[in-house]
Amino acid sequence: MTHYLDIYLLPDPEFPSPILMNALCGKLHRILVEVAEHSVGISFPAVRHEQRSLGGHLRLHGTAERLTVLMAQRWLTGIQDYVCLGDLLIAPQTAKHRVVRRVQPKTNVDRLRRRYAKRHNVRWEEACERVPASVERRVNLPFLRLRSRSTGQTFCLFVEHSLPGDTPVPGMFNSFGLSASATIPWF
Secondary structure (H helix, E strand, C coil), X not given: CCEEEEEEECCCCCCCHHHHHHHHHHHHHHHHHHCCCCCCEEECCCCEHHXXXXXXXXXXXXXXHHHHHHHXXXXXXXXXXXXXXXXXXXXXXXXXXXXXXXXXXXXXXHHXXXXXXXXXXXXXXXXXXXXXXXXXXXXXXXXXXXXXXXXXXXXXXXXXXXXXXXXXXXXXXXXXXCCCCCEEEEC
16 A cells, blocks of 8 residues: 545535545446456545544555556546546555445344345244344444445445554455455555
């Protein structure tokens, strides 16, 4: 994670910042899948946890080469009027490091029961007995609302930023630019 590139959302009277961030991250996800890129991570420097907002600032992290190749793909077509691109810059050597990861909470007990019934080939009543309402959990994390390319369904992708640490941890990133263990520089 030697370099970074900032993408800022421009204020727009018709589209609120969360809608634009959803669109931007959806486009990023599509290009990361298309080019099978697993060395680019993302962060949200303007995240406001207390408001469950990722803010209007997306930062891409990676090597200069990988970020240059990614940006040459013209994946911002259709949203370029709503964003301002920063320059490709070197990440500060003194930066802290943190994990930015996806959290998949058990948020809907009925969905969990349907899944249990289907996977174990049992009736709904038995699934209700086996999966108590107490497994349902409320999440207080910022999120993106995205559409799955494989199923076409809309889902919430909850994003958690770990506490900053001193040591970078190398690793791979998923097709959303998130990782369960690899860190990105935080500054």
